[in-house]
Amino acid sequence: MSDSNLTDSLQTAMNDLFRRIAPAADELGKLFAERGHRLALVGGSVRDVFLGRIGNDLDLTTDARPERVLEIVRDWADSIWTIGIDFGTVGVRKGNWLLEITTYRSESYDPKSRKPEVVYGDTLEGDLERRDYAVNAMAVTLPEHEFVDPYGGLTDLAAKVLRTPGPPERSFDDDPLRMLRAARFASQLGFTVDAPVVEAMTAMADRIEIVSAERIRDELDKLICGAHPREGLALLVGTGLAAHVLPELPKLRLEIDEHHRHKDVYEHTLIVLEQAIDLEENGCDRVLRWAALLHDVGKPKTRRHEPGGRVSFHHHEVVGAQMAKKRLSELRFPKDVVADVARLVELHLRFHGYGTGEWTDSAVRRYVRDAGHLLDRLHKLTRADCTTRNKRKAQVLSRIYDQLEERIARLAEEEELAKLRPELDGNEIQEILGIPPGPAVGRAYKFLYDMRLDKGLIGKEAAAQALREWAAAREG
Structure with missing residues (x-):
């Protein structure tokens, strides 16, 4: 994109932004200025302006310390929350706007601690320098509406590339979670990651061990719910980060599919995930996506070489369910998510016993009973798990599953199967x-x-x- 186009894009986006957020943001900016402080819209809020994704949540940064922020907003805000105040953040609601106001800061990890140490800064430029990627290191001052972009974030945004404001090694040493954010942004935004960033992620992958399970979970969950999860997952595997946060995934690269339909089970898994996403109806279904990602993780442990060069993975669904439960529990996922994903992994092969329709009505009822509230997701996972390149075979499997769903619907209508x-x-x-x-x-x-x-x-x-x-x- 040329400089003139970037300038035009900037002006159009800024005009759109301030049509929407005024007067709330400008009022707040004036309040801070009257009390001798600076305030700026920053980070993802500015980035999303250029991506056409303006929401009602805004991130702001200021030179005022948190206690001073509370004094300034106390009579202005409709409500205030201080859950993040230890990290310099005060939350504010004004009308329909949710604002998070964070004091200029830098944060880094002690090599032996899982908690970041927060150090407050004094300048907007210094605050932008400590941010994870240049596309998130842009700001707009309030109420002046001055665009601040010291690290070329707008150019990176136009090129759809992720680059750190400073040396990536320093950035990742300050906060190792930023390595996972690179994969998350690759998934959410479809951006490529700058080569030096990839090199630093690869060299420093073991630094992620210092980050808490909850923070890792949040990044992985956002990644899996992104528009391009394959790109994010491939980055994790390629840099070695997955070996630390989701080790079951890279292990699948070693296993050849029993029917030789795919290069490996890893590639098959990514295809199943993409096909499951195609079957979603109302946005991200994280339970379905995690089940698709983990449905074959039991194969490495159950791999057996059979006569004639065949490879079998008997009972991999049972082993995989146990592994999925263990991994998601260690990542501190809610118990209901853990249970649902593990159950789908356990049931994902059940359909193949249906053959060409030999199941009795009793067997169909048991299939429905065992799936319970996960029946619709099990339908989708089973269909997504068909990745054969043989179109005729794929069509046959699809027709057979159509017949099973029709039988379930008929029995449900006749017997109120859902209320068995x-x-x-x-x-x-x-x-x-x-x-x-x-x-x-x-x-x-x-x-x-x-x-x-x-x-x-x-x-x-x-x-x-x-x-x-x-x-x-x-x-x-």
Whole structure:
């Protein structure tokens, strides 16, 4: 992009920005100026202006210390929160705007500590220099609206490249998490990473060990929910960072697919992830994406060489579910996310037992029961897991799964499959068998539940008769 085009783009974006954020931002800028302080819109908020992604969350930076910021905004803001004040950040809501105001700062890690040490700075230029990438080191002063770009961030933005304001080694030594941010931005923005940055990431990959699991989780989760996760994941694997934060992924490069359909299971995994994304309906489904990424992680541990040159991975779905649960738990994901992803990994091969439709209605019911609330995601993961280059085979598999979904829909309509339960409840069991509440009722209920799965709806009278026969057989 030429300098004149950049200038035109800058002016258009700035005009659009200030049409939207005034008067809130300008009012705040004047408040700070009247009290002898500087204020500027900064970082991702400025970057996103040029990407056409202006939101209601704005990042600002100031020379005022946090306690002074609180004094200035106290009577102006609709609400204030101080959860990040130890790191120099005060949160403010004004109307529909959410503003985070952070004191000029630099932060670095002690080699033996997981927590960054925050040191306040005195100049806007110094604050911009300590930021992760040049595209995030642009600012607009308030209320003057002066554009500040000492490190060529606008040029990098036009070229779609990630470059650090200073030497990448210094940047990553200050905050190793910035290496993961490079991969996250590659995923979210589709940017390439400058060669010196990649070299520094490769050389310093082990520095990521000092960062807390929660911060690593947040970056990986944003990466997986980006528009281009393949690019971010490939960067993690290529630089060796994945070996420290998601070691199951690079290990897949060593395993050749049992049908020789792909160069390796790693490539197959990335294709499955992309195909799962194509099946999403309402934005990022992180449970589906993580399940797609981890669905084959059990293959390295279960790899066996068979006669005739074949390779098998028996029970890799069971082993993979355990590995997925362990990895996501160590990354401090919420328990429900861990459980759902692990369950999808465990079930992702179940469909292949369906063959060409040999399952009984009972087997279909059990498939639905085992999937539970994950049934729709299991449909998508199973379809995404078909990556054969043989178009005819892919079409056959797709048709067979269409038939399974049709059977599930038919059974659901006929039997309210989503509300699967015995036809007799606990009170009716007690009345029919003449027994009090207790374990015997639970055993009878399980018998009726299993019968419901096997035979479908048979009516209350038939269910009661079957219950009596079951009880009599146990007594005999």
